[in-house]
Amino acid sequence: MKRTSYAGLVDEKLVDQDVVLKGWVQKRRDLGGLIFIDLRDREGILQLVFSQEFSKAAWQVADTLRNEYVIEVKGTVKHRSEGEINPKMKTGQVEVEIHEAKLLAAAKNPPFYIEDNINVSDELRLKYRYLDLRRPEMQKNLKIRNLITRAVHTYFDNHDFYDIETPDLTASTPEGARDYLVPSRVYPGHFYALPQSPQIFKQLLMGAGFDRYYQIARCFRDEDLRGDRQPEFTQIDMETSFLSAEEIQDLTEGLLKQVMHDAMGIDIKTPIQRIEWQESMDRFGTDKPDIRFDMELKDISDVVKDIDFKVFQNAIANGGFVKAICVPGGAAKYSRKDLDAKTDYIERFGAKGMAWIKVTEDGFTGPVGKFLKVKQDEISAAVGAKPGDLILFAADSFKIISDTLGYLRNSIAKEMGMIDESKFAFIWVVNWPLFEYDEGIKRWTAAHHPFTMPNEEDVHYLNDGEDPHKAHAQSYDIVLNGYELGGGSIRIHTREVQEKMLKALGFTKEHAESSFGFLMHALDMGFPPHGGLAIGLDRFAMLLAKRDNIRDIIAFPKNSKATEPLTNAPATVSDKQLLELGLFVNKVDEDK
Amino acid sequence: MKRTSYAGLVDEKLVDQDVVLKGWVQKRRDLGGLIFIDLRDREGILQLVFSQEFSKAAWQVADTLRNEYVIEVKGTVKHRSEGEINPKMKTGQVEVEIHEAKLLAAAKNPPFYIEDNINVSDELRLKYRYLDLRRPEMQKNLKIRNLITRAVHTYFDNHDFYDIETPDLTASTPEGARDYLVPSRVYPGHFYALPQSPQIFKQLLMGAGFDRYYQIARCFRDEDLRGDRQPEFTQIDMETSFLSAEEIQDLTEGLLKQVMHDAMGIDIKTPIQRIEWQESMDRFGTDKPDIRFDMELKDISDVVKDIDFKVFQNAIANGGFVKAICVPGGAAKYSRKDLDAKTDYIERFGAKGMAWIKVTEDGFTGPVGKFLKVKQDEISAAVGAKPGDLILFAADSFKIISDTLGYLRNSIAKEMGMIDESKFAFIWVVNWPLFEYDEGIKRWTAAHHPFTMPNEEDVHYLNDGEDPHKAHAQSYDIVLNGYELGGGSIRIHTREVQEKMLKALGFTKEHAESSFGFLMHALDMGFPPHGGLAIGLDRFAMLLAKRDNIRDIIAFPKNSKATEPLTNAPATVSDKQLLELGLFVNKVDEDK
Incomplete structure (x- = not known):
């Protein structure tokens, strides 16, 4: 039938x-x-x-x-x-x-009910993933993901892009995350690396004259996992020749419009707001601002600089700032105990404390109220406070203030119910610093990647004797609801600038040659100005499906130990296989 | 500007x-x-x-x-x-x-001209792939490939399929080709395998109720390379629930129609001819017949069984056959020397020789003419020969005859200019044997894969005491111009039949459980009847672009040693990386 x-x-x-x-x-x-x-x-x-x-x-x-x-x-x-x-x-x-x-x-009794909102361990769900996927919410999640990729193909097809595949078995890229390696059998002792992104290949495709490339590309990173990370993930990857950063942003907005329409039935307005990285940090304390609500950071250094309050004065004297956010109606919501807990939490950002006051009809109250009362009208005016509001202060370096108030802004908005969860709020953050200081490895690294083009007027900072860390880049991130959805840049398209960039990153001439020699030789051969962007498909699907775990929008994800409970991968292999690859296993973790 | x-x-x-x-x-x-x-x-x-x-x-x-x-x-x-x-x-x-x-x-002088039909080694082309790809013919090749994938997305989108991604880091599949392995860092001594196909996952997606799945899927096989093989390749992969083999073939024909229209501007006629595997072997000597020309194999065993010619009589007495092809106008084209060369060549198929005659107005001539003259009218009638034709005979087992005449049919058609190279001739070959004997490893293996459903009336052959090798399968290959373009089958959807199948393949109960246990547990949980198909995208693009090397339709292919001359992958890695993976390298081939 x-x-x-x-x-x-x-x-x-x-x-x-x-x-x-x-x-x-x-x-x-x-x-x-x-x-x-x-x-x-x-x-x-x-x-x-x-x-x-x-x-x-x-x-x-x-x-x-x-x-x-x-x-x-x-x-x-x-x-x-x-x-x-x-x-x-x-x-x-x-x-x-x-x-x-x-x-x-026929069917055996399933280990859990095939219905939404089950209370079952992730491990069991992954082991019986074919049953978990039968549940309506998982069906819907993968449908949304499918509608996204469908819209992506439609859009790029309609805009003269070629869908071109790049290799999965390729060379290791230094300066990235940890690679997954694949031993070669033909050349024992040699390894392919699985790509962390198709970055270099898509640039080579521009050098090859394809003009407009896109791919829904699988990428791999052997990193420790968090809620929204997986060993393999997928990005909507694109690259174009001869376009400016703004033109690429325009093209991307068309893509986002198509996806939001086709997958969600929502017509978003374009152009999408574009703000500079510095403005984003100033106003939101983060480079991925959630603009579904206000509660912006206000610099009140000038207002408070003369107040007799050591914490503020010291911060300013040390080249720092005093900034504040005003929580509308927050006075009643937050007890002293709540605020102490927040103060403890923000220690992780290096904050040494958190000053706060509540605004009443009679003025400021709270532990530091007595210090700030003297300027309470000016402070209230600067942060837009009225009776019933709560004001939180951070007095420190720019970075610590940003981290602290950026975090507080997001967490308090959630707690206060200030976020319209039905909204999808996109914003561009553009003109990033070219470099950022990595506290982990104690050195300057590329804020995006080593192929990012500085602003034309900043190229000279890469010259000997100048400070490269002053340079800003032709780079742009697209942010959705406070998540980095994707990012891109104009790329370096001449050997001269690429060499300077690698030098600024601390590469010796030999290391640059051995790592990126083939790219630099390519750049000698007539490369067009080019740039592009990559959007994290998994995160995009997660946000559109309104899930908070990326595993819910991947058919067969890995667990937090990077294993696949369904097939039990990874597994031990036979001695014959190892022999063919010229490998010895040093130790086998039998407890897996 | x-x-x-x-x-x-x-x-x-x-x-x-x-x-x-x-x-x-x-x-x-x-x-x-x-x-x-x-x-x-x-x-x-x-x-x-x-x-x-x-x-x-x-x-x-x-x-x-x-x-x-x-x-x-x-x-x-x-x-x-x-x-x-x-x-x-x-x-x-x-x-x-x-x-x-x-x-x-600016650009340095390129190592070869950026124009078509250059006479440059493949190695140089791959090393400077970004230049090679600038050549108009390579631009066209990748454009065709892009038009194919575009048509695939369009078609499946219009037919209610979900595009769903399956994992690349997964478990090894026994019973396939050699896997590429990926060492785990979290569990040293354990390995993921890169998928040879998404076969099991797409079946699980049917068990999960997605009903219609497709994916343009990257696959990996660590095999020795030939002209149309690559370590990584791409297949157009699909699976459906509740459909018959014929319904899946109908759906596939719609896909082929869309691709041929969108990529080539050609409207192909459907339904596409469907012939049984046995008929294909009988008429063409191969399971991937090129039907752009006739010159079919004719069984003349009955006609010649009484002729006094030992070669023929022995073959028939040993349970074999005598078959022939008639080459129209071949008498003048092929000299005795040419035919001796062919005779030498077909030894690789196990043929012990090749009888041939030329047809003249006066009857048969040639070395064995004197033996066959006695039945020359009947033979000519059986093979449709007329004066000026050449008849080639094979007298042997079914397999050797098929291999020999199948090869001769194709090579002679090419030499005689009998092939209309502008044609795209599709044909289905259906109802394959379930098993085939692998001469290499000296045992019966699955003709398609171990999940292929036997014909309903043949399921009993899998029972104890019966001969499973008599079973035919609900399987089908789609053939284009003599190339296997793709293949598929209805799959086994109950544990009972799957267990019998694995047993027939020589799996012990323990080995079946350790290899496919998770699939068999899944089959216990209510699986719909399902089936699907996979088409080799690389080969499809190669045929449509009219290239004879698959490398010409892949942006960044590997060479015949599975290396990427551009990036020089695979490469040695650092001791730190090996240490993290718990691996020792046994020997490094320094000569790479």
């Missing part, structure tokens, strides 16, 4: 028509004589009715069914009687009287 | 209009005062004219240009004068008088 409709799409238009349906038994109820089966497929759930009156044979099949059995049925769509209508179900107006039924596959 | 058009797309419609163009200097000619530049971009080549009269500054720029320099220019499109029209160029009716010019990047 050929299916005539998805069960979840049967509606009143089909009343009195015969349908053939195939799917899973979601639930079976036997009401003496009548058997009701909820049939589930990709599109939803539909009520089937079996009666000996309709068909004895079909009723007998129904009598044997259990949850998750797979069946095919033929029947007639009927209106439900008045009292039986279920307005919560998409198909709740109808049911199907079954005349023929066939069992296609 | 913003580009107004691709250079290669400028035509008479733009005459007298100003254009801004960006691209590469293909050629520069200085005709005293006038400088002509052929400007190249993705879409083609266009003639620019520089004169001090139009712009002295632009002329001075042009005076410095060399091949492969990158420039941007502004100028006015003009008709070429009568004598200057170049009908061979798409843009040959026009030229552009340049008013502004800017050098964007």
Whole structure:
């Protein structure tokens, strides 16, 4: 029998028509004589009715069914009687009287119910991923992801981009994260690396004259995992020749418009707001601002510089600042204990404390109220405070203030319910510093990557004797709801600038040659000015599906130990395999 | 300046209009005062004219240009004068008088000319792949590949398929080719495997209820390389639930129609011819028949069984056959020496010799003519021979005859010019044997893979005491111009049949459990009947682009030693990296 409709799409238009349906038994109820089966497929759930009156044979099949059995049925769509209508179900107006039924596959009792909001460990969900994926919310998540990639293909196809594949077995890239390696059998002792991104290849494609490239590209990073990280992840990757940073941002906005329309039915307004990195840091304390709410950082250094309050004066004397955020209505919401907890938390950013005051009709109150009262009107005016508000202060270096108030702004907005969760708020952050100081490895690294083009007027900072760390870059990040969705830049397209850049990053001439020699030789061969962008598909899907774990929008993700509980990968391999690769295993962790 | 058009797309419609163009200097000619530049971009080549009269500054720029320099220019499109029209160029009716010019990047002299049909080693082409890819034929090849993937997305999007990604870091699959391994850092001594195909995952997605899945999937096999093999390759992968083999073939035909239309502008007729595996072997000597020409194999065992010719009689007495092909007009084309060379060649198939005769007005001639003359009319009638034809005979086992005549049919058709190279001839080969005997490892293996469903009436052959090798499968290959383009099958969807299948393949219960346990547990949980297909994208692109090497339709392929001459991957890695992975390198091949 050929299916005539998805069960979840049967509606009143089909009343009195015969349908053939195939799917899973979601639930079976036997009401003496009548058997009701909820049939589930990709599109939803539909009520089937079996009666000996309709068909004895079909009723007998129904009598044997259990949850998750797979069946095919033929029947007639009927209106439900008045009292039986279920307005919560998409198909709740109808049911199907079954005349023929066939069992296609039986099923054992599943280890968890196939329904939303189950309370089951992630490990069990991953081990039985094929069951977990049957749940409507997981079906919806992967549908959204599919709609995103569909929109991506549509958009790039309509804008003259070529979809070009780049290699997965390739060379290691220094200056990135840790690579996954793949031993070579032809050349024992040699290894391929899985790509962390197609960055160099897409630049070479511009050198090859393809003009506009895109790819939905798998990338790999052997890093310790967090909630939104996976060993393999996917990016929407693009590169163009001869365009300015602004033109690439325009193109990207068209893409975002298409995705939001096709995947979510939402028409976003363009152009999307573009702010400079410095402004983003000043106003939001972060380079990925969540602009669904205000509560911006205010620099009150000038207002408070003469107040007799050591904490503030010291900060300013040390070249720092005093900044504040005003929490509307926060005075009642936050107790002293709550605020002490926040003060403890922000120690991780290097903050030495947190001054706060509550604004009352009678002025500032709170532990430091007495110091600040003298300027309370000016402070209130500067931060826009009114009675009932809470003001939080940070007095420190620019970085510590930004980290502290940036964090407080986000966490308090969440706690105060200030965020409209239905909103999708995009913003560009442009003109980044070219370098950033990595506290972990105690040296300057590329803020984006070593191929990022400085602003034209900043190129001279890369010359000998100048301070390269003053340079800003033709780079841009696209931010959604406080998450970095993607980023890109204009790239360096001449050997001369590329060599200076690598030198500024601390590469010796030899190391630069051995690491990036082939790229620099390529740059000698007539490279067009070019630039591009990459968007994290996983994170994009996570945000659109409104999930807070990236695993929920990946069909078969790894767990936090980078293993796949379903297949039990990674696993030990045979001695023969190791021998072929010329490898010895030093130690095997038997406890895996 | 913003580009107004691709250079290669400028035509008479733009005459007298100003254009801004960006691209590469293909050629520069200085005709005293006038400088002509052929400007190249993705879409083609266009003639620019520089004169001090139009712009002295632009002329001075042009005076410095060399091949492969990158420039941007502004100028006015003009008709070429009568004598200057170049009908061979798409843009040959026009030229552009340049008013502004800017050098964007200089270039060193390239190691080979950027033009088609260069005579350069593959190694050099791969080392300078970004230059090789600038050549018009390579641009065209990757454009065709892009049009194919574009059509694939369009088609599956329009047919309710979900694009779902499956993992690249996963478990090793026994019973396949050699895996590429990826050492785990979290669990030293353990390895992921890169997937040879998403086979098991796409089946699990059917078990998860997604109903229709597709993916353009990267796959990996660590095998010795041939002309049309690469360590990493790409397949158009699909799977559906609840459909019959025929319905899946119908869906696939829609896909092929879309691709041929969108990528080649060709409307192919459907349904595509479907023949059984046995018929394909009988008529063409191969399971991937090239049906662009006839010259089919004819079984003449009955006709010749009584002739007094030992070679034929022995073959028949040993349970074999005598079969022949008739080469129209082949008598004059092939000398005895030519035919001796063919006889030598077919020894590799186990053939002990090759009988042949030429048909003249006076009957059969040739070394064995005297034996066959007695039945010459009957033989001629059976193979459709007329004077001037050549008949080739094979007398042996079915397999040796098929290999021999299958090879001769293809090679002679090519030599005789019988193949219409403009044709794209698709054919389905269906109903394959479930198992095939692997002469290399001396045992029966799965003809497709261990998840292939036998024909319903053949399932009993998997029972104890029966001969499983008699079973045929619900499998199907799609063949294009004599190449296997893709293949698929209905899959086993119950544990019971899957266990029998693995047993027939020689798996012990323990080995089956350790290798495919997670799949068999999944099959216990209510799996829909399902099936699918995979098409080799690389081969498809190669055939549509009419190339004979798969490297020509991959942007960055590996060479025959599986290395990437551009990046020099694979390479040695640091001791620190090995230490983290718990590995020792046994031997390093320093000669790489």
